[in-house]
Amino acid sequence: MSAEVDRISLLPLEIKIAILSRLRIKHAVRTSALARSWRHIWTHLPCLDLSSDQDPLGNPRNDHTDTDTVPSSWIQRVHRLASSLRGPLSFFQLFFSEPHDDQSLLQSLLDLLLQKGGLETLNLYFHNDPGKIHLPLFLSLRVLRLFGCHVALRIGFRGFLRLETLELYGVKISNDDLNLLLRTSKNLTSLEISNCGALENPLSVNLSLPFLRHLEFENEGFFENLSVVSSPCLEHAVIRLIDADCSSQNLARMVLRLVTSVAMVSSLKLDFDVLKCLSLVTLPFNFTIPRLKFLRFSFDVDTVDNTMAKRVYDAFLWLLRSMSILEELEIELDSIEYHDQADRLAILLKELPVERHDGFACLERTVTSVTINMSSLDVTDSIAWIQFFLLNAKGLKLLKIGYFHGGDMPSFIEELQKVEVTSYDAKVIFFNRFTHQITNLCMND
Incomplete structure (x- = not known):
C-alpha cells in the first residue's frame, strides 16, 4: 500500500492502539503484517480478553488430543502473550x-500481571476449580470478578484500596480471608456474593462499607x-436463597438479621425462600424501611402447604406494612404446569381470603404501579394478588399483567370485571413479554 493511500498508518500511536483494542487479540496480532508502521503495535495493548476454547494467537484448540496437557500448554501461551506486551495491562x-492440575502456571500469570502494574479490572472465570490461587496485591484494582475458584490472601495483605466492584461466584475462601478482603476494601460501591463456600467453618460477615450502594x-x-x-449509602439490595434448607431456624434468623439490616435501601428484591424463612421467626412489630420505593419478590406455590x-x-403483609413510601411493586409467579398444582393453589386461595386492610401507609398513599409476571396467562395463579391490590391500593394507577404464553384472555378479563376496585384511576394492561403486545383494560368503565 502506497504512502498516499495508507492514511491509517499515519495515525498517532494512541489511536492505533484504540483501534486494535476493539479487535480480538488474534486479529490484533495479525495487523503486524499490514505494514512496517503497524509492526508490534499490538504489544502496546492495555487489555487482554481470552478464552480457553481458542488459542490466544488464533489456532483452533480441537486439533489437540492430549487433554491432560492442553490446558497447561494454553496457560503457558497466555503467559508468553502477556509477557510480550510492553506496557501495563489495565x-x-x-x-x-x-x-488442569498445575495451578502454579496460573499463579505465575497473576504474578506477571502484578509486575506489569496498572491493572484496574481482573475477571477470572473457571468451570473447573484450578486449585488455590493467591491474589496478588494489585494497587490499582477497581473491579474484581472471580468465578469457580479457590482463593487465598497472602500474609501481609493490606487490601485493594481502590476496589469499587467485587463479585464472587462459587468461590471457595476461608472466613478470615473473606472478612479481611471486605474489611480492607473500604471504597466498595458494589458487592455480589453468590454460592461462596467456606473451607472450614461456615462464613460469617458483618459489612461496614461506607460507600456501598449495591x-x-x-x-x-x-x-x-x-x-x-x-x-x-446502600440503595439496592438483592437477597436470594438457592436450594437452602428453609425449615432451618438458624437460617431463618440469619435472613431476618440481613433483611432488617438493609432497611436503608430504596430498591429491594427477594426470592420466595426469603419469605419462607421470614415466616418461621417472630417478626419485629415496629420495623420500617423508610426509603424503599421498589420491591420485587417471587411466589412458588409448588413449595408450600396451606x-x-x-x-x-403474613410475612408479606409485615414487609408491606414496613414501607411508607413504596411506589412500585413487582411479583414473579412461578408457572402452574400441572392440574394438581392448580387445584392445590385454588385450595390455598380459599384459605387466604382477600380482605380490605387498613394501616398500610404505602397502600393508602404511594403505591401507583404493580406488575404481576407469570409464564402463562392463567387467572388461577394470579387472581388473589390482583384482587388484593385492586381492593387495597387506593392510589393505584397501573396494574400490569406480564406473560410469555397466551391463555384464555376473555375468561381472564371476565374474572377481573368481578373484582372490587378502590382506585378510580386504576388501569389494567396485559403485556406479552415475548411479542411486546399490549392489551388495555379500564376497570371503571
Whole structure:
C-alpha cells in the first residue's frame, strides 16, 4: 500500500492502539503484517480478553488430543502473550473451561500481571476449580470478578484500596480471608456474593462499607451470618436463597438479621425462600424501611402447604406494612404446569381470603404501579394478588399483567370485571413479554 493511500498508518500511536483494542487479540496480532508502521503495535495493548476454547494467537484448540496437557500448554501461551506486551495491562479477562492440575502456571500469570502494574479490572472465570490461587496485591484494582475458584490472601495483605466492584461466584475462601478482603476494601460501591463456600467453618460477615450502594447475596447454606452493620449509602439490595434448607431456624434468623439490616435501601428484591424463612421467626412489630420505593419478590406455590402459605402471606403483609413510601411493586409467579398444582393453589386461595386492610401507609398513599409476571396467562395463579391490590391500593394507577404464553384472555378479563376496585384511576394492561403486545383494560368503565 502506497504512502498516499495508507492514511491509517499515519495515525498517532494512541489511536492505533484504540483501534486494535476493539479487535480480538488474534486479529490484533495479525495487523503486524499490514505494514512496517503497524509492526508490534499490538504489544502496546492495555487489555487482554481470552478464552480457553481458542488459542490466544488464533489456532483452533480441537486439533489437540492430549487433554491432560492442553490446558497447561494454553496457560503457558497466555503467559508468553502477556509477557510480550510492553506496557501495563489495565484490563485482563480469562475464561477457562477445561480441567488442569498445575495451578502454579496460573499463579505465575497473576504474578506477571502484578509486575506489569496498572491493572484496574481482573475477571477470572473457571468451570473447573484450578486449585488455590493467591491474589496478588494489585494497587490499582477497581473491579474484581472471580468465578469457580479457590482463593487465598497472602500474609501481609493490606487490601485493594481502590476496589469499587467485587463479585464472587462459587468461590471457595476461608472466613478470615473473606472478612479481611471486605474489611480492607473500604471504597466498595458494589458487592455480589453468590454460592461462596467456606473451607472450614461456615462464613460469617458483618459489612461496614461506607460507600456501598449495591448488595447482591445468594446463599446455598454456606453462611451462618451476613448483616450490614454500617453502609449508609446502600440503595439496592438483592437477597436470594438457592436450594437452602428453609425449615432451618438458624437460617431463618440469619435472613431476618440481613433483611432488617438493609432497611436503608430504596430498591429491594427477594426470592420466595426469603419469605419462607421470614415466616418461621417472630417478626419485629415496629420495623420500617423508610426509603424503599421498589420491591420485587417471587411466589412458588409448588413449595408450600396451606399452613406455610398463611405464614408466608403474613410475612408479606409485615414487609408491606414496613414501607411508607413504596411506589412500585413487582411479583414473579412461578408457572402452574400441572392440574394438581392448580387445584392445590385454588385450595390455598380459599384459605387466604382477600380482605380490605387498613394501616398500610404505602397502600393508602404511594403505591401507583404493580406488575404481576407469570409464564402463562392463567387467572388461577394470579387472581388473589390482583384482587388484593385492586381492593387495597387506593392510589393505584397501573396494574400490569406480564406473560410469555397466551391463555384464555376473555375468561381472564371476565374474572377481573368481578373484582372490587378502590382506585378510580386504576388501569389494567396485559403485556406479552415475548411479542411486546399490549392489551388495555379500564376497570371503571
